[in-house]
Amino acid sequence: MRHAADGALAHQRAPGPPAGAYVAGAYIPEGLRLLHLTDDSAEAGRAPVGDILGWNLPAAVGLALAERDSGRNRQVLAIIGDGSLQFSIQGLWTAAQHKLPVVFVVPRNGEYAILKSFAVLEETPGVPGLELPGLDIVALATGYGCAAVEATTEGEVRQACKDALARSGPTVVVVPVAPTVPSLL
Numbered sequence: 001m002r003h004a005a006d007g008a009l010a011h012q013r014a015p016g017p018p019a020g021a022y023v024a025g026a027y028i029p030e031g032l033r034l035l036h037l038t039d040d041s042a043e044a045g046r047a048p049v050g051d052i053l054g055w056n057l058p059a060a061v062g063l064a065l066a067e068r069d070s071g072r073n074r075q076v077l078a079i080i081g082d083g084s085l086q087f088s089i090q091g092l093w094t095a096a097q098h099k100l101p102v103v104f105v106v107p108r109n110g111e112y113a114i115l116k117s118f119a120v121l122e123e124t125p126g127v128p129g130l131e132l133p134g135l136d137i138v139a140l141a142t143g144y145g146c147a148a149v150e151a152t153t154e155g156e157v158r159q160a161c162k163d164a165l166a167r168s169g170p171t172v173v174v175v176p177v178a179p180t181v182p183s184l185l
């Protein structure tokens with residue numbers, strides 16, 4: 001099954017880091033272009049905060065705090081896998097408490113896809129623990145005090161991000177994507 005939202009998110013997977021650990025904690029103008037939300041060609045700051053699990057979410061929150069403290073007040077958009085999100089999900093509470101304008105886009109494939117890809121590369125079939133079923137990420141994010149919505153089509157992803165940008169606090173946009181095992185080579 002291929003989900004309509006796959007196309008919307010495919011662009012943040014290439015040519016950057018492999019699917020998985022990434023998060024782009026990219027500043028909004030860059031993030032918007034990645035998500036095809038705008039053709040804005042204005043100069044964008046870019047601060048990838050990516051490949052170490054548990055780092056990406058708090059790094060995005062820290063960026064937003066720094067933007068506020070410095071008076072630049074640029075919004076932060078972070079793209080965080082559903083597995084990666086669990087490593088430091090409590091940072092959503094910090095974002096909510098400080099009313100930080102961060103948009104967290106979470107592609108939800110219900111698995112650690114990148115590790116499945118590594119298992120194929122390393123010819124190690126049957127690696128356990130790579131499935132992530134039953135996570136209600138909208139409920140989790142709401143519980144930490146964030147606005148949260150599921151967006152299932154490219155248009156819905158765009159709209160959800162635009163709505164998020166109009167808020168003063170954090171928003172989590174959960175995007176269901178098809179579980180796949182992309183080739184690493």
Ligand SMILES: Cc1ncc(C[n+]2csc(CCOP(=O)(O)OP(=O)(O)O)c2C)c(N)n1
Pocket residue numbers: 019020021022051052053054080081082083084085109111112113114115
């Ligand atoms: C501290 C740390 N531990 C382990 C890894 C290995 N690792 C890379 S991606 C990943 C899982 C990513 O899963 P998810 O965020 O759901 O993204 P997907 O691959 O499914 O798109 C893991 C465990 C890492 N990068 N950093």
Ligand SMILES: [Mg+2]
Pocket residue numbers: 081082083084107108109110111112113
């Ligand atoms: Mg995943």
